[in-house]
Amino acid sequence: MNLAGQSRHSPDEVVDAVVVGTGAGGAPLLAALAAAGLKVVALEAGPNFDPAGYGFDETLADEIYWTEERLSGGSTPEAFGANNSGTGIGGSTLHWGAFVPRADPRDFRLNTESGEGCDWPIDHAELVPFYDRVEAFIGTSGPTPYPWDEARRFPLPPVLRNGPAQLMAAACDRLGITATDAPAAVVSRDFTPEASVPGRKACIHCGFCHQGCRTRAKASMDVTYLPLAVARGAEIRAESRMHGVERDKAGRITGVIYRSGGRDIRQRCANLILCAGAVETPRLLLHLDLATGSGQVGRNYIGHVATQVWGTFPDAVAMNRGYPSSLITEDYTRPKGADFAGGYLVQSLGVEPLTWGNAVARGRGLWGRPLTDYLRQYNRVAGIGINGETLPCDANVLTLSDETDALGMRKARISFGYGSNEDNLNAHATRLMRAIWEAAGASDIWVLERVAHTLGTCRMGRNPDSSVVDPVGRSHEVGNLWICDGSVFPSSLAANPALTIMALSLRTAGAFLRWR
Amino acid sequence: MTDDPVLFCLHFLGGSARTWRRLAEHLGPAARCVALDLPGFGDEAGQPGGGVAAMADHVASRIRAEAPRGPWLIAGNSMGAKVALALARRHEDGDPDLAGLAGLVLLAGSPPAPEPMDEARRQAMIAWIDADPETRRREAEAFVAANVAAPLNPEDHARTVEDVLRANPAAWKAWLTGGACEDWRGRVGTLATPALVVSGAEDGDLGPEAQAALTLPHLARHRHAVAIGAGHLLPLERPRALAGLIRDFVAAPPETAEAPTLPPAFAALMGSERVNTRLRRALRERMREPEGPFCLSPGARATLSACLDRVLPQAGPGRIDLARRIDARLASGTGDGWRYAALPPDAEAYARALHTLDAAARAAHGRPFAALPGAEQDALLGRATSGDLPAVPDGLAPALMTCWFEELRGEAVRTWLAHPAGLAAIGFTGIGAGGDDADALPGYRLTGLNEGEDWESPVRHVPMTAGDAR
Numbered sequence: 001m002n003l004a005g006q007s008r009h010s011p012d013e014v015v016d017a018v019v020v021g022t023g024a025g026g027a028p029l030l031a032a033l034a035a036a037g038l039k040v041v042a043l044e045a046g047p048n049f050d051p052a053g054y055g056f057d058e059t060l061a062d063e064i065y066w067t068e069e070r071l072s073g074g075s076t077p078e079a080f081g082a083n084n085s086g087t088g089i090g091g092s093t094l095h096w097g098a099f100v101p102r103a104d105p106r107d108f109r110l111n112t113e114s115g116e117g118c119d120w121p122i123d124h125a126e127l128v129p130f131y132d133r134v135e136a137f138i139g140t141s142g143p144t145p146y147p148w149d150e151a152r153r154f155p156l157p158p159v160l161r162n163g164p165a166q167l168m169a170a171a172c173d174r175l176g177i178t179a180t181d182a183p184a185a186v187v188s189r190d191f192t193p194e195a196s197v198p199g200r201k202a203c204i205h206c207g208f209c210h211q212g213c214r215t216r217a218k219a220s221m222d223v224t225y226l227p228l229a230v231a232r233g234a235e236i237r238a239e240s241r242m243h244g245v246e247r248d249k250a251g252r253i254t255g256v257i258y259r260s261g262g263r264d265i266r267q268r269c270a271n272l273i274l275c276a277g278a279v280e281t282p283r284l285l286l287h288l289d290l291a292t293g294s295g296q297v298g299r300n301y302i303g304h305v306a307t308q309v310w311g312t313f314p315d316a317v318a319m320n321r322g323y324p325s326s327l328i329t330e331d332y333t334r335p336k337g338a339d340f341a342g343g344y345l346v347q348s349l350g351v352e353p354l355t356w357g358n359a360v361a362r363g364r365g366l367w368g369r370p371l372t373d374y375l376r377q378y379n380r381v382a383g384i385g386i387n388g389e390t391l392p393c394d395a396n397v398l399t400l401s402d403e404t405d406a407l408g409m410r411k412a413r414i415s416f417g418y419g420s421n422e423d424n425l426n427a428h429a430t431r432l433m434r435a436i437w438e439a440a441g442a443s444d445i446w447v448l449e450r451v452a453h454t455l456g457t458c459r460m461g462r463n464p465d466s467s468v469v470d471p472v473g474r475s476h477e478v479g480n481l482w483i484c485d486g487s488v489f490p491s492s493l494a495a496n497p498a499l500t501i502m503a504l505s506l507r508t509a510g511a512f513l514r515w516r
Numbered sequence: 517m518t519d520d521p522v523l524f525c526l527h528f529l530g531g532s533a534r535t536w537r538r539l540a541e542h543l544g545p546a547a548r549c550v551a552l553d554l555p556g557f558g559d560e561a562g563q564p565g566g567g568v569a570a571m572a573d574h575v576a577s578r579i580r581a582e583a584p585r586g587p588w589l590i591a592g593n594s595m596g597a598k599v600a601l602a603l604a605r606r607h608e609d610g611d612p613d614l615a616g617l618a619g620l621v622l623l624a625g626s627p628p629a630p631e632p633m634d635e636a637r638r639q640a641m642i643a644w645i646d647a648d649p650e651t652r653r654r655e656a657e658a659f660v661a662a663n664v665a666a667p668l669n670p671e672d673h674a675r676t677v678e679d680v681l682r683a684n685p686a687a688w689k690a691w692l693t694g695g696a697c698e699d700w701r702g703r704v705g706t707l708a709t710p711a712l713v714v715s716g717a718e719d720g721d722l723g724p725e726a727q728a729a730l731t732l733p734h735l736a737r738h739r740h741a742v743a744i745g746a747g748h749l750l751p752l753e754r755p756r757a758l759a760g761l762i763r764d765f766v767a768a769p770p771e772t773a774e775a776p777t778l779p780p781a782f783a784a785l786m787g788s789e790r791v792n793t794r795l796r797r798a799l800r801e802r803m804r805e806p807e808g809p810f811c812l813s814p815g816a817r818a819t820l821s822a823c824l825d826r827v828l829p830q831a832g833p834g835r836i837d838l839a840r841r842i843d844a845r846l847a848s849g850t851g852d853g854w855r856y857a858a859l860p861p862d863a864e865a866y867a868r869a870l871h872t873l874d875a876a877a878r879a880a881h882g883r884p885f886a887a888l889p890g891a892e893q894d895a896l897l898g899r900a901t902s903g904d905l906p907a908v909p910d911g912l913a914p915a916l917m918t919c920w921f922e923e924l925r926g927e928a929v930r931t932w933l934a935h936p937a938g939l940a941a942i943g944f945t946g947i948g949a950g951g952d953d954a955d956a957l958p959g960y961r962l963t964g965l966n967e968g969e970d971w972e973s974p975v976r977h978v979p980m981t982a983g984d985a986r
Contacts, residue, residue, distance in 0.1 A: 062852075162964065
C-alpha cells in the first residue's frame with residue numbers, strides 16, 4: 001500500500017499507542033484512533049506489498065504467509081502457515097477467504113443455552129452496529145434479504161457462483177436445505193466507501209483470494225482500513241518485528257522494542273495494543289512475562305472444526321475459477337436433535353491445485369498411481385466444508401517450546417485436540433456433507449479432516465482469574481496494555497472469525513478512547 | 517564427442533605439467549594432452565601464484581594461444597579441478613576464448629565449496645614450505661607419500677617431490693589460504709558441460725563421499741567413477757585406468773536425466789500475455805535444476821529419490837528431479853510454517869526417516885532401499901504408513917515414520933504442482949488469469965459448470981471417464 005506522505009514519529013516521541021499487527025484486529029482500531037486525533041504507530045513484522053505484484057501462484061504466495069515454524073501437537077494437530085497465518089501490512093487478511101458470516105447471537109450465550117463451553121462477556125446486539133459499520137466500509141457482497149438474518153443488508157450484490165456452488169445449490173434444493181450466495185468481503189462492483197480511500201475495482205473471478213488479491217477487490221486491510229488510518233494520521237512501519245517492552249516501576253509499559261533492518265529500535269509509547277493474532281500475541285506475552293499472573297495466557301486455544309468432503313463429478317467443474325466459497329447454508333447453526341452444543345456453517349469449496357493436492361496427499365493418504373491418477377481429476381472435483389463451533393478446553397494450550405527462532409524467541413508450541421462436543425459435531429456435519437454430495441451426483445467421495453483459524457489464548461472476561469483482558473480488551477494486569485485480535489475470543493463461534501474481529505476492533509477502539 | 521580432442525591438464529598443488537606424463541602415454545592418440553604449469557608451479561615457479569580466478573586467467577590465455585581446432589577438454593587434479601570448474605562456468609557464460617570446451621575430467625577435484633581440510637594440517641603445510649632445506653625435503657617426501665594410497669614407483673615419486681620443492685612458496689601459501697578457501701558454489705552453479713568425476717577410494721578429504729556431496733550437485737551431466745585402492749594423486753597412481761575412463765567419456769559423454777517437456781498448449785499459454793512476467797519467470801526458474809546448497813548425504817538422497825519414484829511416479833517422457841528440489845528446500849531451512857511437534861526439524865527428520873527406511877531394506881533384503889524392486893519398496897513404505905517399521909539407532913521412531921511419510925507425500929505433491937509440467941498434467945488454466953497490467957486483468961468471465969473460455973480449452977482437459985482413485 002502507499003505509505004508515502006504518512007505521518008512520522010520519532011522513536012523518542014511518546015506516542016499515544018503502539019499497535020502491533022496490522023490485520024483484522026489492528027487495522028480498524030488503528031484507523032479509529034487516528035481519526036480521533038491520537039498519535040499512533042503500527043508495527044508490522046512483514047513487508048509492505050504492492051498487490052499488483054502478486055503472482056497468481058501458490059508457491060509465490062509463500063511471501064504473504066507466516067512461515068516461521070510453529071510446533072503443532074495434541075490429538076488433532078493444526079496446520080499453520082498458509083492455513084491461517086499471514087504476514088505483511090494487512091496481516092492475515094492478505095490471504096483470508098473474505099467469507100463474512102456474522103456470528104450467531106446464540107453462540108455468545110452458549111453456556112447459558114447448553115451448559116457447555118462459556119458465555120461471552122458481551123452481547124451480540126452490542127456488536128451489530130459495529131458489524132454494520134465494518135460491512136459498509138469494507139464492501140460486502142451477498143444476497144439481500146439474507147435468509148438467516150432479516151436485518152442484514154449487503155451494500156453489493158453477490159459475486160458469481162462457481163461450479164462447486166452450483167453443485168451444492170442444486171443438491172440443497174433437492175434435499176430441502178436453504179442455501180444461497182455467500183456473504184463475501186469481495187466487491188462485486190467497483191466500490192469506493194469514502195474519498196480518502198482509493199477506489200477498488202470489481203472482482204475478476206480469478207480465484208486466487210488466498211494468494212493475495214491483485215485487483216484489490218478483496219477487502220484486505222491494506223486496501224481498506226489501513227489507507228484510512230494513514231489518511232487520518234497513523235504511521236505504519238513495515239518489517240518491524242516487536243520483541244520487547246520497557247516498563248516503569250509500576251509495571252506500566254513505557255516503550256516497545258522492535259527489530260528493523262537488523263537493529264533494535266525503541267519506540268516510546270503511552271499504551272501498547274497487541275493485535276498479532278492468537279499465536280504471536282500470547283507468544284509475545286509469555287516471552288516477555290507480561291500479563292501472565294493469572295496463568296491464563298496461552299490457555300483455551302481454539303480453532304474451528306473445518307472438515308471438508310470431496311467428490312468427483314461428471315461435469316467440468318474447474319473449481320479454481322471464481323470466488324472460492326460462493327455458496328452458504330446456515331441451516332445447521334442449531335441442528336435439531338443434535339448431540340452437541342453449538343453448530344456449524346456449510347460452504348461450497350473451490351481450491352487452487354497445490355493446496356488441494358497437498359490435502360489429498362496428506363489427508364487422503366494416497367500415494368503412487370492412485371495419487372497421480374486422482375490429481376489428474378482436478379478439473380472434475382469439488383468440495384464442501386464446514387466451520388464449526390469449538391469449545392474452550394484445558395488441554396488446548398499454547399506454550400513456548402525450547403527451540404528458538406532467529407530473534408532468540410522461543411517457538412510457539414500449540415496443543416490442540418477435539419473434545420466430545422467437537423467429535424459429535426464433526427460426525428453430524430460429515431454425514432450431512434456426504435448426503436449433500438451424494439445428492440449432487442458425486443462419486444469417489446472422501447472426507448478431509450481439517451482444523452482452521454487461530455483463536456483464544458488471551459480470552460476476554462470479567463473475572464481476572466479466568467481471563468486475560470476485560471470485556472473491551474484491556475489487560476486485567478497491565479494497565480496500559482490492550483489486546484485486539486482473535487486471541488480474546490472465549491469460544492470460537494460457528495462463524496468464520498475475521499468479520500467479528502473487525503467489529504470487536506472498532507468496539508475496543510471506542511472503549512480505549514473513552515477510557516483515556 | 518570428437519576425434520582426438522585436446523586435453524588441457526591442470527595439476528594438483530605442488531604438481532606440474534610433468535604430473536601428466538604417464539597418462540599422456542596411456543591415452544596415446546585418443547586425446548592429445550597439453551599439460552600446463554599453473555602460475556607459481558613447475559616452469560612457472562617464477563610467478564607468485566594466486567586464487568582461482570587468476571589461475572583461470574592464466575589457463576584461458578594458454579588455451580587461446582593453443583587455439584585448438586576442434587572441441588577440447590580440461591582435466592584437473594585437486595587444485596586444477598577447481599580452476600577447471602571456473603573455466604567451464606566462463607565457457608557456459610559465453611567467453612569466446614573458451615568456445616569449444618566439450619568436457620571436464622575432474623580427478624579428486626577440489627570442489628566449488630571451500631575445500632574441507634584439517635586446519636592444523638593446513639597450518640603445518642604453510643609453515644614447512646618456508647623452512648630450511650632439510651625440513652622442506654623431509655616434509656615434501658611425506659606430503660607425496662600421504663597423498664597416495666600405495667607408494668609410487670621411485671622415479672615418479674622423486675620427480676613429484678622435486679616438483680613440490682620447486683614450487684614458489686608464495687603460490688603454495690596463496691592457494692592454501694586463498695584459492696582453496698574460496699567459495700565458488702554460487703558462481704559455478706550447475707554446469708551443463710559433461711563431466712567425468714573420478715575419486716580415489718582412499719582419498720582422505722576429497723574421496724567419493726565428498727565428491728558426491730560437494731562436486732556432483734554442480735554437474736548436470738556427470739559420470740562418477742571410484743578408483744579403488746587409490747588416493748589423491750590419481751594421474752600418478754592410476755594413469756592406465758584413467759586413460760580408459762577418459763576414452764569412454766570422449767566416446768560417450770554422460771547425458772542428463774531428461775527434463776519433462778511442456779505440452780505445447782501449456783507452453784504457449786505460459787508465454788502469452790495472459791501470464792504475468794513474475795509468474796512466467798518463476799515457472800521457468802522451477803524448470804531449472806536447483807543449484808544447491810544441499811544437505812542430504814548422497815546415500816540419503818538416493819533413498820529419497822527412490823521413495824519419490826514410488827510416492828509420485830512420473831510417467832514421462834522426462835521427469836522432474838523432485839528429490840533434488842526437496843533436498844535444496846531442506847538445506848535452505850525454509851518451511852511451510854509448522855511441523856508436527858513430535859518430529860525433529862525437517863532436515864533431521866528426513867535424514868533419520870530415510871536412514872530408517874534404508875536400514876529396514878538392508879535388514880529385510882540385504883540391499884539398500886534404492887536398489888530394491890518397486891514392489892518391495894512399496895511394502896516398506898506401507899509399513900512406514902502403518903508405523904511398524906523396526907526402530908533403528910539414529911532413525912525415526914516407528915510411530916513418527918507415519919507423520920514423516922505424510923509430510924513427504926505433501927511435499928512431493930507441492931513440489932510437483934509448483935512445476936509447470938505438473939500444472940499442465942492436471943489441466944490447470946489459472947496461470948492465465950492475468951498479465952502485467954494490474955488495472956486490466958482479464959480473470960475469468962465464466963465460472964460455472966461446463967463453461968469454458970476459448971483461451972482455456974487447449975490446456976484444460978477433463979478426463980472423460982469417472983475415475984475412482986481407490
